[in-house]
Amino acid sequence: MTTLIIPTDAPAVVGPPQGHWTYTEWEALPDDGNRYEIMNGTLFMTTAPSNFHQWIVMSLVQYIGLPAKEQELAFTFVAPIGVIMPGCDPVQPDFVVILKANAAIIRDGRIRGVPDLIIEVLSPGNRAYDERVKLAAYAAAGVPEYAIVDPQYRNVSRYRLRAPGRYDGPFVADEPQHVAFDCLPTIAVPVADLFAGAPDTTL
Numbered sequence: 001m002t003t004l005i006i007p008t009d010a011p012a013v014v015g016p017p018q019g020h021w022t023y024t025e026w027e028a029l030p031d032d033g034n035r036y037e038i039m040n041g042t043l044f045m046t047t048a049p050s051n052f053h054q055w056i057v058m059s060l061v062q063y064i065g066l067p068a069k070e071q072e073l074a075f076t077f078v079a080p081i082g083v084i085m086p087g088c089d090p091v092q093p094d095f096v097v098i099l100k101a102n103a104a105i106i107r108d109g110r111i112r113g114v115p116d117l118i119i120e121v122l123s124p125g126n127r128a129y130d131e132r133v134k135l136a137a138y139a140a141a142g143v144p145e146y147a148i149v150d151p152q153y154r155n156v157s158r159y160r161l162r163a164p165g166r167y168d169g170p171f172v173a174d175e176p177q178h179v180a181f182d183c184l185p186t187i188a189v190p191v192a193d194l195f196a197g198a199p200d201t202t203l
Contacts, residue, residue: 018042023089026082033103037091048094049123053094055198056121056149060095063189064119066114072186074099074116075106082110085141091134095119099183116183119147124203140165145181149194150203156191173178 015025015104019041026043028177035046041102049057067075075098090110097117098106105113118138120130130148137157138146139161146167156179157170172177175195180190195201 011118013043013045015043023084026090028094035092039088039091039133040087044129044133046126046129049121050202051197051200052151052202053121053123056194056201057094059194060119060121060149060189063193064095064097064187065183067150068097068184071102071186073186075103077111081160084110084112085113085114085143087194088137088141093118094121097181097183114144117181118143118146119149121149121153124152135159135167139167145183147179147181151195151201154191154195156189156194 013029015021015029020136021038021043025040026036026038033048037044037046061076061078068074068076069125077096077098079094081092081096083096084090085092093115095118096111096115097119098111099116099172102113102116105111105115105125118150120134122130135146138145139159142161142164144161148157148159148170149155152156155172157172158179158181159167160182162168171179173191175192
């Protein structure tokens, strides 16, 4: 999966100059299999993910989404889905957690507010995007917890919001470990199981 900053004059993407994109223009973009996101008025495009990427996202559903549903703790969603937050209007995270107490932000076909947890899965072409651009954007939007799953190094980096617009340095959990999140303290995810059994581990 590769992330591109779409140039202003890109012939396949019709819209305003970079820095001026809004949710309205995003809604008019084609449903062409690409994932479009807007941060601070800049349009980004992510191409289709690999099989392994999708396998890991489904593992997140298995080890976080289903237990959260069964324990009646939270609602979870996977991309493509529009999440509209301050400065991120919208983004389409790989995996989103919203506690039941905050379910009011799930409305009108979108998530219109700040989720309790966002998880992104790295691909070779989007490392800098997820580790820098989205990290900064999610911190600025006030996302309390952000995690990055790294298929290459088989680990999960968890960030906690330390102050407005700023995350603590990451806690990194490797394959022998479990990772848990403040919003879902009763659910511990075995890191190794996120990757286990995949029929194709091509990055």
